[in-house]
Amino acid sequence: MATVTENIVRHQLEERRHRLEAALQAAPQEAQFSRLLQEVDAALARVEGGSYGLCEVCHDPIEQDRLMADPMVRFCLDHLTEQEQRALEQDLQLAARIQQGLLPEKSLRTLGWEIHYHYEPAGPVSGDYCDVVQPDGDTGDLYFLFGDVSGKGVSAAILMSHLHATFRSLVAADFSVGQLVERANRVFRESTLSPYFATLVAGRASASGELEICNAGHCPPLVLTDGRVTAVDPTGLPVGAFYSTSFSSRKLTLGKGDTMVLYTDGLTEARNADGAEYGSERISRVLAGSRHLAPEALTAACLADLAVHLGDAPKVDDLTLMVVRRAG
Ligand SMILES: [Zn+2]
Numbered sequence: 001m002a003t004v005t006e007n008i009v010r011h012q013l014e015e016r017r018h019r020l021e022a023a024l025q026a027a028p029q030e031a032q033f034s035r036l037l038q039e040v041d042a043a044l045a046r047v048e049g050g051s052y053g054l055c056e057v058c059h060d061p062i063e064q065d066r067l068m069a070d071p072m073v074r075f076c077l078d079h080l081t082e083q084e085q086r087a088l089e090q091d092l093q094l095a096a097r098i099q100q101g102l103l104p105e106k107s108l109r110t111l112g113w114e115i116h117y118h119y120e121p122a123g124p125v126s127g128d129y130c131d132v133v134q135p136d137g138d139t140g141d142l143y144f145l146f147g148d149v150s151g152k153g154v155s156a157a158i159l160m161s162h163l164h165a166t167f168r169s170l171v172a173a174d175f176s177v178g179q180l181v182e183r184a185n186r187v188f189r190e191s192t193l194s195p196y197f198a199t200l201v202a203g204r205a206s207a208s209g210e211l212e213i214c215n216a217g218h219c220p221p222l223v224l225t226d227g228r229v230t231a232v233d234p235t236g237l238p239v240g241a242f243y244s245t246s247f248s249s250r251k252l253t254l255g256k257g258d259t260m261v262l263y264t265d266g267l268t269e270a271r272n273a274d275g276a277e278y279g280s281e282r283i284s285r286v287l288a289g290s291r292h293l294a295p296e297a298l299t300a301a302c303l304a305d306l307a308v309h310l311g312d313a314p315k316v317d318d319l320t321l322m323v324v325r326r327a328g
Pocket of ligand 1: 055056
């Protein structure tokens with residue numbers, strides 16, 4: 001029996017075939033159209049023959065994220081030609097530059113809030129999502145969005161930019177954060193292959209210190225008040241996990257000098273050489289001991305403590321950390 005993924009691939013290839021045939025009819029002299037058509041037909045033959053997605057040299061499965069980005073690839077990363085390898089490196093460098101361009105200002109001060117973040121991909125690109133938007137200008141509410149797309153590398157980065165565009169268009173519509181995430185969930189589910197989802201926190205901050213937080217299955221943000229740390233537990237499932245699900249939110253008020261810290265599991269699940277995870281208790285301890293620090297210094301303190309924990313062990317996951325502080 002054909003798997004669902006196989007059907008999706010076949011459908012995508014047939015659609016390409018259709019478009020190429022139309023293009024070829026309009027411009028029969030274009031040699032590249034007939035060459036691409038041959039490649040699509042060869043890919044369809046591989047689907048029929050059961051060898052689709054396997055490297056033609058070693059017969060091992062080709063990396064899923066590469067197949068997702070280009071269903072025509074025929075070789076695994078180890079068996080690219082030198083020219084293909086160079087092209088891939090250039091593509092990745094370009095993708096990394098585009099992703100950097102999607103990030104908000106590194107340090108931000110607006111509406112009585114101070115924000116600073118650290119964004120560190122494990123490879124050239126990241127599946128972590130981090131954005132700050134003030135759709136109505138300097139005086140309107142401030143939205144922050146922070147999350148982690150399942151998987152790593154290029155496919156996660158593509159979905160991260162998808163989330164970025166979706167939320168950027170939705171925040172202008174003045175929804176509650178719960179409604180915002182609900183709509184983003186439907187858009188994400190409709191346009192994404194089913195194994196992918198994203199955990200995320202959507203927050204809306206007002207000048208009076210009120211925060212409305214929707215936590216869709218993400219690591220609990222930590223709120224630091226007078227040296228005490230409390231966690232904002234999830235209020236819903238990850239985005240993209242189910243088509244019809246609702247998302248509730250929590251309201252809290254931050255006093256002057258209070259801070260909220262958001263992080264991805266690249267922080268808490270970072271392992272040292274002995275295999276021990278950094279963990280959420282340790283980050284809470286660092287925060288409790290650093291309550292007077294401004295966002296940038298607090299970010300640096302967290303990263304310094306993580307570096308002590310890691311020692312020589314490498315970071316293997318995307319890591320993002322954002323500090324949101326009520327100024328004063
Ligand atoms: Zn191979």
